[in-house]
Amino acid sequence: MRLPLWVVALGLLAAKGASGQGAPDTVMLHSVVIQAPRLSDFTSGIKMQVLDSSTMAHYRTASLGDLLRGESPVFIKNYGPGSLATASFRGSGAGHTAILWNGFNIGSPMNGQVDLSLVPAGIADQVRVQYGGAGALWGSGAVGGAVQLNDQPVFSRGLTVDAGASLGSFGDNRQQMLAEWSGAKWISSISAYRSAARNNFEYRNLELRGSPLERQQNAEFRQNGLVAATHLRINEGQQLHLHYWYQHNDRQVPATLLQAASTAEQRDASHRATAEWQRNGARANSYVRAGWFDDRLDWHGAATDSAAQNRSRTFIAEAEMRLRISSTQRIDLGVNNTWADAISDGYPNRLHQNRTAAFAAYRIGSRDQRSSAMASVRQEMVGGVPVPFTWTVGGEHAIAKVLSVKANASRLYRIPTFNDLYWVPGGDPGLLPESGYGGELGLHAKAGLSGDWAVHTEVTGFQRLMDNWIIWLPSGVYWSPRNLMNVWSRGVEARGGITWKKRRTTVKLDVMTNYVRSTNERAKSANDASVGKQLIYVPMYSGHGRITVGHGHVQASVGTDYTGYRYTSTDNLDFLPPYWLLNATVSCRIAKGRGYTADLLVQGYNLLGESYQVMLGRPMPLQSFNLGLQVHFNRPLRQPLHQE
Amino acid sequence: MLLLLAACHKDKPEPPVQGQGQTATGHGVYITNEGNFQWGNASVGWYDPATGQATEDLYAVANGTGMGDVCQSMCLHDGKAYIVLNNSAKVTVVDAETFVATATITGFSSPRYFLPVGNGKAYVTEMSGNKVRVVDLNTNTIIGSIACAGVTQELALAAGKVFITNESKLYVYVVDPATDAITDSVAVSRGGGALTSDADGMLWVACTGGGGTPATLYRIDPQTVEVANTVPIPGPRKSPWRLRANGTGDTLYLLNGGVYRLSITDAAFPSAAFIPANGRNLYGLGIDPLNGGIYVADAIDYVQRGKVYQYAANGAEVGDFLAGRIPNGFVFR
Numbered sequence: 001m002r003l004p005l006w007v008v009a010l011g012l013l014a015a016k017g018a019s020g021q022g023a024p025d026t027v028m029l030h031s032v033v034i035q036a037p038r039l040s041d042f043t044s045g046i047k048m049q050v051l052d053s054s055t056m057a058h059y060r061t062a063s064l065g066d067l068l069r070g071e072s073p074v075f076i077k078n079y080g081p082g083s084l085a086t087a088s089f090r091g092s093g094a095g096h097t098a099i100l101w102n103g104f105n106i107g108s109p110m111n112g113q114v115d116l117s118l119v120p121a122g123i124a125d126q127v128r129v130q131y132g133g134a135g136a137l138w139g140s141g142a143v144g145g146a147v148q149l150n151d152q153p154v155f156s157r158g159l160t161v162d163a164g165a166s167l168g169s170f171g172d173n174r175q176q177m178l179a180e181w182s183g184a185k186w187i188s189s190i191s192a193y194r195s196a197a198r199n200n201f202e203y204r205n206l207e208l209r210g211s212p213l214e215r216q217q218n219a220e221f222r223q224n225g226l227v228a229a230t231h232l233r234i235n236e237g238q239q240l241h242l243h244y245w246y247q248h249n250d251r252q253v254p255a256t257l258l259q260a261a262s263t264a265e266q267r268d269a270s271h272r273a274t275a276e277w278q279r280n281g282a283r284a285n286s287y288v289r290a291g292w293f294d295d296r297l298d299w300h301g302a303a304t305d306s307a308a309q310n311r312s313r314t315f316i317a318e319a320e321m322r323l324r325i326s327s328t329q330r331i332d333l334g335v336n337n338t339w340a341d342a343i344s345d346g347y348p349n350r351l352h353q354n355r356t357a358a359f360a361a362y363r364i365g366s367r368d369q370r371s372s373a374m375a376s377v378r379q380e381m382v383g384g385v386p387v388p389f390t391w392t393v394g395g396e397h398a399i400a401k402v403l404s405v406k407a408n409a410s411r412l413y414r415i416p417t418f419n420d421l422y423w424v425p426g427g428d429p430g431l432l433p434e435s436g437y438g439g440e441l442g443l444h445a446k447a448g449l450s451g452d453w454a455v456h457t458e459v460t461g462f463q464r465l466m467d468n469w470i471i472w473l474p475s476g477v478y479w480s481p482r483n484l485m486n487v488w489s490r491g492v493e494a495r496g497g498i499t500w501k502k503r504r505t506t507v508k509l510d511v512m513t514n515y516v517r518s519t520n521e522r523a524k525s526a527n528d529a530s531v532g533k534q535l536i537y538v539p540m541y542s543g544h545g546r547i548t549v550g551h552g553h554v555q556a557s558v559g560t561d562y563t564g565y566r567y568t569s570t571d572n573l574d575f576l577p578p579y580w581l582l583n584a585t586v587s588c589r590i591a592k593g594r595g596y597t598a599d600l601l602v603q604g605y606n607l608l609g610e611s612y613q614v615m616l617g618r619p620m621p622l623q624s625f626n627l628g629l630q631v632h633f634n635r636p637l638r639q640p641l642h643q644e
Numbered sequence: 645m646l647l648l649l650a651a652c653h654k655d656k657p658e659p660p661v662q663g664q665g666q667t668a669t670g671h672g673v674y675i676t677n678e679g680n681f682q683w684g685n686a687s688v689g690w691y692d693p694a695t696g697q698a699t700e701d702l703y704a705v706a707n708g709t710g711m712g713d714v715c716q717s718m719c720l721h722d723g724k725a726y727i728v729l730n731n732s733a734k735v736t737v738v739d740a741e742t743f744v745a746t747a748t749i750t751g752f753s754s755p756r757y758f759l760p761v762g763n764g765k766a767y768v769t770e771m772s773g774n775k776v777r778v779v780d781l782n783t784n785t786i787i788g789s790i791a792c793a794g795v796t797q798e799l800a801l802a803a804g805k806v807f808i809t810n811e812s813k814l815y816v817y818v819v820d821p822a823t824d825a826i827t828d829s830v831a832v833s834r835g836g837g838a839l840t841s842d843a844d845g846m847l848w849v850a851c852t853g854g855g856g857t858p859a860t861l862y863r864i865d866p867q868t869v870e871v872a873n874t875v876p877i878p879g880p881r882k883s884p885w886r887l888r889a890n891g892t893g894d895t896l897y898l899l900n901g902g903v904y905r906l907s908i909t910d911a912a913f914p915s916a917a918f919i920p921a922n923g924r925n926l927y928g929l930g931i932d933p934l935n936g937g938i939y940v941a942d943a944i945d946y947v948q949r950g951k952v953y954q955y956a957a958n959g960a961e962v963g964d965f966l967a968g969r970i971p972n973g974f975v976f977r
Contacts, residue, residue, distance in 0.1 A: 207684060207709055207710045208709050209707070209708040209709050256682050256683070256684055256713065257684055257710075258684030258686075258710050258711075258712045258713045258732055259682060259684065259712075259713045259731050259732055259733075260731070260732050260733035260734065260750075471945075473925075473945060473946060517653060524944075524945045525923055525924060525925045525942075525944055525945060526922055526923035526924045526942070527924060527942055527944050527951050528944055528945055528948075529944070529948055529949070530945060530947075530948055534655075536947060539655075540653060540655040541655055564655050565655045565656060565657065567657065568683065568685075568947075569947055569948045569949065569969070570945055570947040570948045571948035571949055572657050573657055573658075573948070573949060574657075574685070574969075575657050616683045616684065616685070617682065617683055617684040617713075
């Protein structure tokens with residue numbers, strides 16, 4: 001198979017963009033499909049963390065919330081196993097992280113959020129965490145950062161079957177299976193998964209005298225899902241990519257520690273379908289994409305009158321063109337239209353909204369590939385009314401072979417959600433979009449030391465100022481959202497590692513530390529003692545350290561996570577204490593043969609049995625364990641096409 | 645990396661100093677602090693106006709544990725305090741002085757207000773479940789219920805009858821405490837909540853209006869079970885609540901943004917607030933029955949300690965002190 005030169009060049013660029021955390025461990029340039037997520041070549045100066053397949057292997061049946069908690073500095077507001085999990089990225093709020101599935105924002109138009117406990121990490125071949133605001137790239141909501149869940153299809157791979165199962169504490173059992181046919185011209189895959197857990201774990205009730213051991217009630221979780229994908233190479237220049245993702249969740253909602261017993265239940269069901277047509281020309285690539293999402297959320301409380309039903313639909317259409325104007329310069333132009341409607345017991349009538357955005361980006365790189373810079377702009381209209389004009393500029397430069405520097409600045413915004421605007425009672429159609437500015441500066445050093453040692457470290461400082469930050473407060477008899485806060489976030493993220501490798505043995509030490517200050521800078525009322533104080537549920541300090549020892553096909557790691565004080569009052573006088581968790585993982589390839597492998601994974605969490613709460617009144621389990629088996633089978637095509 | 649961290653901000657908070665083991669003795673006021681929904685941080689504080697000393701959380705100090713989720717109200721009866729914990733779906737009974745818990749009444753769905761009605765019984769209104777519960781105060785158990793659709797709110801005993809407001813209906817309901825049955829009702833605006841009695845033995849109800857009905861104060865004659873007088877509440881702000889009377893029962897106070905004051909003989913609602921809100925988020929109101937002193941609670945942003953302002957009967961500010969989370973009411977002793 002012969003690929004045009006530019007495909008290889010793009011592939012190299014993508015690999016370069018990924019260099020922040022090391023390139024994926026398997027790079028198959030001979031047959032990789034260049035289906036780079038939108039604008040991924042326009043992220044010069046932006047910090048990007050790519051979670052590669054070896055990392056993802058440890059989270060195959062876990063949720064996206066677990067993945068981000070374990071591998072990134074994103075703080076996950078986790079209400080307990082199987083319960084709601086939302087992200088706080090660099091001190092931002094739950095609606096401030098864009099979650100993108102194959103380039104499409106899957107945030108609910110109703111509350112702007114994604115429940116990360118409902119998104120299986122295994123839904124994606126690759127997860128990319130983009131740090132910092134990227135409003136110009138991804139639109140409203142990408143304030144703290146964006147998480148991209150990407151499919152990475154590879155043509156001409158033959159027949160692949162992947163099957164996995166795991167058993168864990170508290171009745172946790174999960175299964176997943178994937179079958180894929182990958183030919184020279186087309187790929188079709190289907191994967192199905194299910195998981196269930198009783199979550200009847202024991203915890204110490206720290207709210208009661210003597211901290212008695214209690215058992216969690218009403219916390220069962222069930223999930224079923226299916227993903228189907230087809231990739232077609234229509235001809236040398238054209239490709240078509242189709243995705244469909246169905247998921248159904250049924251879970252009980254447990255009571256808090258000081259609440260009466262709960263019988264509440266929540267059901268979520270979603271259909272998500274996307275299509276992308278791609279034409280690769282000599283000087284330009286064109287893309288046309290469309291996505292259709294249909295989300296339902298039904299809530300059944302104890303009382304008959306507390307049932308609530310919600311349904312939202314989103315239709316996204318997008319056209320984009322990437323132009324190569326010279327060997328070092330590229331331009332990207334596109335338009336996006338997002339139509340959403342929703343119906344809810346909380347709305348006066350069926351709501352709908354149409355958003356149209358035009359975006360453009362420019363990238364220039366130096367011929368020696370040591371420097372690059374980009375600028376991107378975006379103008380969005382909501383129902384014909386323009387929202388803040390957004391831009392991002394960034395650049396990076398390799399100062400020396402071992403040291404590079406990155407910097408960017410951007411304008412950010414988040415438009416109010418349907419709930420903010422129209423919820424009855426309280427919603428305010430006159431709310432303004434949140435808007436602000438952010439920027440960061442990062443240094444990345446990577447070096448192979450004498451002999452078998454290698455070190456890398458990355459330190460990034462960031463700043464962000466968001467105005468008109470929306471917060472819901474009671475006003476008289478009911479709650480109402482208001483553009484009240486002005487939030488200043490800043491901090492330092494540091495990450496480093498040292499690796500020693502000799503023949504089949506590898507020893508790795510990884511350390512990550514995060515310092516985040518996110519403070520309200522404006523008084524919400526006359527006596528507000530929150531001015532200059534940290535936002536609630538944003539830990540100022542967090543981090544983790546992990547030692548991994550690998551020998552041949554056996555790998556063992558021990559790690560500890562630290563989460564510092566989280567304030568539970570805006571005057572920062574009430575708090576949840578810090579906690580350390582000790583976790584360990586052992587993975588082992590138990591069988592390997594012609595075209596197949598079988599891997600065993602044993603994981604232990606909170607091995608020291610720390611009693612802790614991430615969110616006030618929501619208990620977390622003491623020790624828990626998980627045993628997983630993953631079988632992979634591949635039969636290559638009879639006649640390999642790769643014969644140059 | 646370590647240097648960077650060393651330069652950072654200290655994150656360990658320093659909790660405020662508060663009186664340990666203080667009991668509620670003598671004349672003073674309990675402050676009910678609602679706490680955040682589902683956060684389990686409800687509390688009851690105590691303020692001694694003679695010493696100026698405030699205790700933020702009597703219950704935690706006396707019992708070593710948190711009190712529960714959403715303290716809606718509290719009622720003193722027979723040396724005990726009955727604390728209504730809405731989202732814990734229970735009423736906790738404590739000794740009114742030591743605040744040591746002596747019993748827990750369970751089986752509610754979403755209790756709001758508590759009123760002893762004689763014969764060793766009390767009524768408890770509920771936000772959901774469409775009924776008012778009947779509690780036996782000797783056994784501390786629910787022994788019955790009175791069907792009443794909607795969100796029942798405050799209760800008052802007058803002329804041998806129990807009057808119950810209902811936020812989602814257009815009536816004040818009348819219950820005979822001997823039979824535990826609804827015997828009558830009085831038509832009012834929607835959004836009935838606060839209820840108090842005056843010097844003439846008449847009842848006053850504040851309704852926020854809605855659904856085509858106006859925001860109005862109603863004076864109800866408990867003997868005839870009829871509206872004796874109405875005081876319309878003009879705009880722009882029409883959310884009258886926390887209606888209270890002073891000790892002599894000749895003056896009414898309520899929150900409507902700021903604190904409004906009117907005489908029980910006034911025909912019109914005052915045009916200006918007696919104590920303006922001045923950017924504060926006023927959420928609780930209490931009138932000292934001994935001297936007419938006014939206590940106003942500022943819930944600020946609902947996610948920090950509230951503040952209580954103390955005024956003399958003439959409206960002159962006397963002082964202030966910190967309360968717990970979301971102070972919503974005052975109970976005098």
